[in-house]
Amino acid sequence: MASNNGNKGGLTLDDAFSAIAWRDDKLVLLDQRLLPGRESYLELTTVSDTARAIADMVVRGAPAIGISAAYGAVLSLQQRLQAGKDWQQGFARDMAMLEQSRPTAINLRWAIQRMMALVQRSLAQGLNGSALVQAAVAEARSMHEDDIAANRKMAELGAALIDPCSGVLTHCNTGGLATGGIGTALGVIRMAHALGRLSRIFASETRPWLQGARLTAWELQKAHIDAQLIVEGASAALMRDGAIDWVIVGADRIAANGDVANKIGTYAHAVSAHHHKVRFMVVAPLSTIDWKTASGADIPIEQRASSEITRYQDKAVAPQGFRAWNPAFDVTPAALISAIVTEAGVVKHPDAKRMRDVLQKSPQ
Numbered sequence: 001m002a003s004n005n006g007n008k009g010g011l012t013l014d015d016a017f018s019a020i021a022w023r024d025d026k027l028v029l030l031d032q033r034l035l036p037g038r039e040s041y042l043e044l045t046t047v048s049d050t051a052r053a054i055a056d057m058v059v060r061g062a063p064a065i066g067i068s069a070a071y072g073a074v075l076s077l078q079q080r081l082q083a084g085k086d087w088q089q090g091f092a093r094d095m096a097m098l099e100q101s102r103p104t105a106i107n108l109r110w111a112i113q114r115m116m117a118l119v120q121r122s123l124a125q126g127l128n129g130s131a132l133v134q135a136a137v138a139e140a141r142s143m144h145e146d147d148i149a150a151n152r153k154m155a156e157l158g159a160a161l162i163d164p165c166s167g168v169l170t171h172c173n174t175g176g177l178a179t180g181g182i183g184t185a186l187g188v189i190r191m192a193h194a195l196g197r198l199s200r201i202f203a204s205e206t207r208p209w210l211q212g213a214r215l216t217a218w219e220l221q222k223a224h225i226d227a228q229l230i231v232e233g234a235s236a237a238l239m240r241d242g243a244i245d246w247v248i249v250g251a252d253r254i255a256a257n258g259d260v261a262n263k264i265g266t267y268a269h270a271v272s273a274h275h276h277k278v279r280f281m282v283v284a285p286l287s288t289i290d291w292k293t294a295s296g297a298d299i300p301i302e303q304r305a306s307s308e309i310t311r312y313q314d315k316a317v318a319p320q321g322f323r324a325w326n327p328a329f330d331v332t333p334a335a336l337i338s339a340i341v342t343e344a345g346v347v348k349h350p351d352a353k354r355m356r357d358v359l360q361k362s363p364q
């Protein structure tokens with residue numbers, strides 16, 4: 001199983017949990033719906049259970065969804081090869097079904113395409129049966145390990161942009177629960193904290209699913225990092241009071257021109273940051289960049305059930321039958337972004353040309 005070991009140069013950023021693991025031919029996921037109250041793991045043996053776990057947010061966060069989908073592809077191969085006849089058509093159907101589980105995070109499609117390409121390559125090399133499954137496990141593990149390394153690199157590049165005594169605000173959850181490693185935005189915050197550069201850390205609660213309150217606060221507390229929660233509505237006041245130097249967020253999909261789809265509320269933080277001259281950093285691996293999508297206007301935005309807003313757990317918080325508009329993500333235009341940090345480099349003041357110049361030099 002890949003570990004979250006982030007020890008280098010004397011800094012230890014180990015996590016005491018693994019949100020995703022491949023063990024005994026099963027996909028093991030920490031059930032994020034139950035946090036922070038309960039640390040409980042689900043063992044998945046089928047691709048349809050994997051698709052359901054992604055749709056129901058047992059596992060969430062763009063890179064974590066991608067890694068889980070890669071292991072889900074292995075589960076499909078195990079099942080389909082056992083069934084024998086027409087297994088390739090069955091595998092293709094499973095991959096199409098898995099890709100439907102959440103529409104915005106491009107890492108899902110990226111991972112599935114990589115696993116489908118691996119299967120084609122392996123067949124061309126004459127691999128079959130258990131050798132093919134082993135090749136698929138190795139590919140999924142290597143995607144998992146690459147994400148751990150990318151997290152580490154982004155943490156270093158992002159932390160280097162932050163001056164001593166800074167205040168930071170993050171949104172949603174972008175740490176070890178949302179990735180294979182120490183995280184994207186939260187990885188930068190953890191690195192900057194370890195380097196002694198942060199005086200104030202704030203996390204917004206992230207209505208309606210409360211990724212900030214339930215998950216980011218849980219991760220920060222586990223890492224013994226002092227931080228405070230705010231409601232989203234407090235962010236402009238916090239910036240006006242001079243408490244924030246950087247807003248640091250992750251991404252679910254970045255268009256070719258640098259527009260960023262991320263958790264609903266990210267755009268509001270970006271508008272406030274722009275108004276208050278606070279810098280805005282987006283941290284995401286190359287697997288989150290969708291070069292085929294020209295701008296944020298073309299990114300599909302997932303709509304989720306009204307009940308996520310009108311109810312909290314088993315309690316109604318709005319009158320019976322009242323409707324809600326519940327997009328899971330919004331798009332922040334590149335013009336509001338100071339820097340996009342990837343493992344291949346930092347794109348300052350992103351636009352289509354700078355994105356290409358900085359990132360397309362590296363292998364995609």
Ligand code: MRU
Pocket residue numbers: 060061062063105171172173174175178179183184185211249250251252262263264328
């Ligand atoms: O709906 P979620 O919880 O999957 O949304 C997650 C986010 O928006 C994260 O900010 C994004 O995936 C980046 S995670 C490293």
